[in-house]
Amino acid sequence: MGYFGPCGSLPRRRTGVGRAVLARLRERAARRPLPPDTVPVTCDGDPGRLTGLWEDADLAVVVDAAHAHTGLPGRVHRLELDAGQLTQPPTTSSHGLGLGESVELARVLGKLPQHLVVYAVEGADSSLGSGLSPAVAAAVEPLARTVELEIARYRLIAGRPA
Numbered sequence: 001m002g003y004f005g006p007c008g009s010l011p012r013r014r015t016g017v018g019r020a021v022l023a024r025l026r027e028r029a030a031r032r033p034l035p036p037d038t039v040p041v042t043c044d045g046d047p048g049r050l051t052g053l054w055e056d057a058d059l060a061v062v063v064d065a066a067h068a069h070t071g072l073p074g075r076v077h078r079l080e081l082d083a084g085q086l087t088q089p090p091t092t093s094s095h096g097l098g099l100g101e102s103v104e105l106a107r108v109l110g111k112l113p114q115h116l117v118v119y120a121v122e123g124a125d126s127s128l129g130s131g132l133s134p135a136v137a138a139a140v141e142p143l144a145r146t147v148e149l150e151i152a153r154y155r156l157i158a159g160r161p162a
Contacts, residue, residue: 017121017136017143018042018063024144035160038151050102057113059154061147064099066120073124074135076143081116117150119143 022040034040043050054060066077081103099118106112121143124133132140 016132017065017123017140020132020137020140021063021119021143021147024140025147028144028148034148035151035155048105050099051106051109051111054106054113054116055111058158059115059117059151060113061117061119061150062099063119063121063143063147065123068122071122071124072135073122073133074139075122076139076146077118077120077122079118079120081112081118082114115154119147 019042022042025034025040029040039053041053043053050062068075099120103112103116121136121139124135
């Protein structure tokens, strides 16, 4: 079915949210496995590597940190793109080349997944280091459940067993 994963480059407190969601999904998968064709991976945010990860995917779900100038830490934004409908994401990445550049590169190369869903979590602390702020940490479990539901909903729409 495709790819699921967080982006992030430098180990900043804010960018750990994608990895935290992925870790939670892996914990949950021990009790209830993800569909067999789901590939949970991390990426450093390099547009070329990210594009390669989702190249043949029907569905790609990306969890990334977002920077909003008047942000609310822990708030989650859902952006949905189909290969035929592409708009520039309204959030800004926390690293040099962002998700928007990766999407545009994939579009130009004809390597967009059929369906791309981005969950962008507003961060509170962009300093170097590990650990999430309390507001961002509180978003991890609900977002892990949401990603599971996203995958199940797509499988249902695509006519595949969950």
